[in-house]
Amino acid sequence: MTGKGQAAALETLIQAFRRLPGVGNKSAQRFAYYLLQHDRDGAMALGAALNQAVATIRHCARCNTFTEAELCDTCASPRRDQALLCVVETAADQLMVEQTMSYDGLYFVLMGRISPLDGIGPREIHLERLLERATDGLVKEVILATSFTQEGEATAHYAGELLKTRGLAVTRLARGVPVGSELEYVDASTIAHALRDRREVD
Amino acid sequence: MTGKGQAAALETLIQAFRRLPGVGNKSAQRFAYYLLQHDRDGAMALGAALNQAVATIRHCARCNTFTEAELCDTCASPRRDQALLCVVETAADQLMVEQTMSYDGLYFVLMGRISPLDGIGPREIHLERLLERATDGLVKEVILATSFTQEGEATAHYAGELLKTRGLAVTRLARGVPVGSELEYVDASTIAHALRDRREVD
Numbered sequence: 001m002t003g004k005g006q007a008a009a010l011e012t013l014i015q016a017f018r019r020l021p022g023v024g025n026k027s028a029q030r031f032a033y034y035l036l037q038h039d040r041d042g043a044m045a046l047g048a049a050l051n052q053a054v055a056t057i058r059h060c061a062r063c064n065t066f067t068e069a070e071l072c073d074t075c076a077s078p079r080r081d082q083a084l085l086c087v088v089e090t091a092a093d094q095l096m097v098e099q100t101m102s103y104d105g106l107y108f109v110l111m112g113r114i115s116p117l118d119g120i121g122p123r124e125i126h127l128e129r130l131l132e133r134a135t136d137g138l139v140k141e142v143i144l145a146t147s148f149t150q151e152g153e154a155t156a157h158y159a160g161e162l163l164k165t166r167g168l169a170v171t172r173l174a175r176g177v178p179v180g181s182e183l184e185y186v187d188a189s190t191i192a193h194a195l196r197d198r199r200e201v202d
Numbered sequence: 203m204t205g206k207g208q209a210a211a212l213e214t215l216i217q218a219f220r221r222l223p224g225v226g227n228k229s230a231q232r233f234a235y236y237l238l239q240h241d242r243d244g245a246m247a248l249g250a251a252l253n254q255a256v257a258t259i260r261h262c263a264r265c266n267t268f269t270e271a272e273l274c275d276t277c278a279s280p281r282r283d284q285a286l287l288c289v290v291e292t293a294a295d296q297l298m299v300e301q302t303m304s305y306d307g308l309y310f311v312l313m314g315r316i317s318p319l320d321g322i323g324p325r326e327i328h329l330e331r332l333l334e335r336a337t338d339g340l341v342k343e344v345i346l347a348t349s350f351t352q353e354g355e356a357t358a359h360y361a362g363e364l365l366k367t368r369g370l371a372v373t374r375l376a377r378g379v380p381v382g383s384e385l386e387y388v389d390a391s392t393i394a395h396a397l398r399d400r401r402e403v404d
Contacts (some may be wrong), residue, residue: 007268013251016244016252019241020233033297035294042218044256047250047256050215050252053214054238066211066238089330091239095231201298
């Protein structure tokens with residue numbers, strides 16, 4: 001038991017929830033108390049799902065994304081366009097692109113981005129694996145879909161230079177005004193990009 | 203595997219996270235991907251903490267709060283004032299009062315509140331257990347610390363009437379302007395209460 005009069009197992013649970021991104025003490029307390037008071041089945045289910053995921057989920061041998069098999073569904077599919085390779089920073093980013101339902105090529109998940117301040121250079125994000133993957137003879141175009149942050153841009157720039165020397169077409173996601181947004185609330189740099197990349201109305 | 207190309211264990215984990223209060227699909231995805239990519243130890247720790255909590259945490263025989271023993275630390279303490287009983291809706295609310303470090307009496311956790319729309323009446327929140335607890339001969343004053351919502355007020359009103367007929371002093375937490383807030387942003391009803399309950403400057 002702690003000085004606050006909380007059961008030790010409860011305190012341990014709250015601390016475990018605090019390891020989640022964006023979850024502070026208040027949210028962690030709320031999660032723990034909620035599960036114990038209203039949804040003990042949910043607590044059991046979450047515990048089991050965590051153990052199961054850690055035990056079974058590994059990285060796709062070809063694209064790095066999370067999978068339970070040697071190859072992920074996407075890499076194993078005969079229906080995907082083998083000439084297109086979309087490079088993303090994380091498996092979560094890959095899921096976002098996939099959810100657009102407008103891309104039928106393959107992926108490569110970097111599992112990171114160049115970040116000199118954190119000591120993460122080209123070597124740490126395994127760009128040589130990307131080069132190897134992109135030069136399989138089937139890939140024609142590499143779409144760089146890293147974030148539009150300084151680090152994501154640096155990663156895209158560095159990877160792009162390497163890929164171009166291998167004779168591959170290299171593209172980058174378009175920058176522009178997000179769908180549904182009002183110009184008044186969009187930052188100037190985004191509008192500048194949208195102006196430069198303006199397209200004819202068809 | 204799902205149509206979205208996510209591993210089944212990953213999808214199960216995301217759904218399990220969605221059972222947490224205030225966690226939608228987006229946050230659940232973020233939690234799952236974060237743990238798998240950056241903190242597999244954290245995932246294991248959370249899984250173990252959940253199992254441990256569900257297995258060991260039960261309700262204090264005297265005040266209903268979460269505890270691993272028959273009686274919680276607070277109820278078992280000889281240093282708490284046996285004449286004061288603070289009634290709260292949930293164990294989380296009890297923790298909030300305890301964290302003020304300004305209360306040395308005992309608690310009774312209702313584990314709910316009267317909510318006619320949800321079919322929760324006086325019987326469902328076990329008010330007779332509260333009456334039994336409050337009439338142990340030691341309790342002199344019952345502080346009703348249920349929420350200042352319609353349901354919390356109804357619960358306080360109903361419990362208050364019952365307790366008063368037993369000859370107990372019954373009080374309610376003061377309503378007023380929250381510390382640190384500007385009057386401009388406080389609702390009129392709160393200001394009205396703060397005016398009525400104004401106190402002399404000492």
